[in-house]
Amino acid sequence: MAPPDRGPAGADRAVPRAPGEPRYLRPSRRPTAARTRHRTVVHPGAWWLWSLSLGTAATRTTNPLLLALLISASAYVVATHRGATPASHAYTAFARLALAVLLVRLLFAVALGSPVPGTHVLLALPEVPLPHWAQGIRLGGKVTAEALVFAAYDGLKLATLLICVGAANALAGPTRLLKSLPGALYETGVAVVVALTFAPHLVADVQRLRAARRLRGRPDRGLRGLLQVALPVLEGALERSVALAAAMEARGYGRTAEVPARVRRTTAALTLGGLLGVCAGTYGLLTAEGGAYGVPLLLAGVVAALAGLRLGGRRSLRTRYRPDPWDARAWLVAGSGAAVAALLTLASARDPEALHPGVVPLVAPALPLWPAAAVLLALVPAFAVPPASAPEEPS
């Protein structure tokens, strides 16, 4: 038995060692540094902050040139820095979703009309007469260029936001982000991870069972086919969940440490009190008369909740394998994103016309120089972080 082998966290629990240990513990033959090259990764939280900041920046403007610049900047960083995990394909999926959102927004503008007044009529659809209780809703009618441009700007804003979320997923999958959660939230995090892997399995099951329908000589397309496989698919998903739960249980999921009752009670009080404080503080911020007590209450609530989480972490024995460090690079990545968001917010307050090009009358959007330069800050990670190398192929 080798006491130094056990870390402080494992000191009071018997983790028996197998006999024959010395042979097992021979040093690895290759230098570790060479094999861990691709682990030089930035903290997932930094990538999420960066992406969400870009998303925030996108909500500050409807200028299509700035939005296109934001999309290109995020796309460039994703293209050079995404890993080889399944989540990294999320970017394409989100890009498609964004395109769909844009198209749907345009379609609505065409079919339902738009409150934007306009003079350039592109085409006139026959208007469907609606009963009097449906006043304010219009079906068909004139489609103006102004309305379309307005809808396109608006849709592009939403699309950019979605693409930024996609970038976050591609650069650091949600599973990696969840690994950085504090210990008290760990079990919730695992539940979310399991739920996230559920969907792809479900899709695979549906495909397999629809193929099986074909083998039975039934049509494998159409809604009816989908409905008939729904029950077996759900059954299979349930069975898999139970099997996973058994495996997790057998691997020690949910082992907890004994904590004194006093600590437990303090944890509960802090967490509950903190959450109440957050709720009340938010309410205060949002209502007109609560401006005075809103901010301090919110802050106090957040502090109490964080303290509760920290204390709650004592119950969990869990340790982390190779946690992602929050280093200078992470600061740089998160900082560059935050700078973009802050500068664009500032610009939208200073010079709203440049960031929201008018549609009535219809003018070509101009590229405002300073905000555009600010958006380019989002490219900092592309140069500050070494690109992710693909994991080694099996020999």
Place this chain on the structure above:
Amino acid sequence: MIRFEDVSVTYDGAAEPAVRGVGFEVPEGELVLLAGPSGVGKSTVLGAVSGLVPHFTGGTLSGRVTVAGRDTRTHKPRQLADVVGTVGQDPLAHFVTDTVEDELAYGMESLGLAPEVMRRRVEETLDLLGLAGLRGRPIATLSGGQRQRVAIGSVLTPHPQVLVLDEPTSALDPAAAEEVLAVLQRLVHDLGTTVLLAEHRLERVIQYADRVVLLPGPGEAPVVGTPAEVMAVSPVFPPVVDLGRLAGWSPLPLTVRDARRRAGDLRERLVASAGGGSGAPGPVAPRGAAARRYGPAPVADAAPTAGAAGRRRLFGRRPAPTAPTPHPHIAEAHSLSVRRDRIDALRQVDLTVTPGETIALMGRNGAGKSTLLGSLVGLVAPTAGSVTVGGATPHRTTPRDLVRRVGLVPQDPRDLLYADTVADECAAADRDAGAPPGTCRTLVSGLLPGITDGTHPRDLSEGQCLALALAVVLTARPPLLLLDEPTRGLDYAAKARLVTVLRGLAAEGHAIVLATHDVELAAEIAHRVVLLAEGEVIADGPTAQIVVSSPSFAPQVTKILAPQQWLTVAQVREALG
């Protein structure tokens, strides 16, 4: 290390206990094999070691199970996690994280080991299991053998004293299975880990076992002893033991090597009874090149067995084609290529299937066997080249029409079954196939005597499910029958029944193509073996020629009696008279 004391387990709602009166002890550092036919409670016994039975599954456990001195009554599975590592039948259901390295660390994180300890053990385990090249890979992209090794590695990192494995090699090709078993043997020899494993494919594992715990039947008390002792009385046994019993060897040989040493006189008797004096007679001497591909008679078992004759009445609606048909090939693939997810699943594959022929597709996991079957049944559209089945292009044919030309029993036969009862399933199959009512039910009664109409398909055993799915597919009477891994999870008795049924179908003129890792099955029924590697056909010829020349695909009997060319114990038995 593991001690069972008069253990009985009754699941909630079950009339009979799943296991009764189980008492045995596994000493430290032994590899113990749990054997027995399907449905005798092997998984229940394994679950009781890790505490999942009854803490997780429910039910009542009487008696006492202790592991490393801890009573499972008072210790929950999570509290046994540091002494017992469990790997279930499906490694995919076992994984919590999505990359290899994180998966290896997961168990240690739950136990709260120090980061530097975890770091070192992950590196050691990567080396021990040969996974170093895969460390950053997403688990979803691994092959079956790699997944199984990752699953073993993931329970190994907390350094458990006991490893419990449920059918670790069933889903693997012969090479990957040997890889996994080599790892297990290394753990037992080098680290003194105690291993308890259940496995149907005894020919793969019996030689590694120190002792065998045999559960002879449901509710019967276990027989414990050395492999040779237990195999002498066991209802399940590998071909090497079958041959040993036939030849009257005692003690029974368990490995090909043991058997070869004793086989001198058997070889002489076989030569004498065959009447030939040449060096390598055997019933399956290589044929001339002309007859090689489309030999008129099956090569391996020219004489139809009694079982086949009995089946003839059952499937007797289709007269066996004796005269050459105008269209000699029931299915053809010409330079067929399939590309999926940027991977060439099949490259330039040529294959022809003639009526009455049984073809075994063999090759590694991921070699393209299932894709080839899928393109024959129209599930996969070819990227290049052509496939025709009964004159039609499968992926352009409507499912209703296609079922009369070709039928596939998928890897998990349960995929084919939707209804709540066997009777409903049969009625639906008749409707789907446009067959007269009762067709499917007659087939089911033939394949599965004694099954009642009201049984829920989910309550059937693996073998029964396979038979039901086979009946459903045969209802449309397709001249071409495809099976994907039919023996996965089947015990020897179920496998023998399947062999009889398939031989009967082939004798009636059905062409059968089966993808399998089971070399013994291929030796029993296949006339032709097609070897695939990386989507290409690397060998295509009579079973005897192909398997005899391959070290990993040769059945045990072939290895034992080489240079004579025998494939199965049945052939030897017949030759001896």
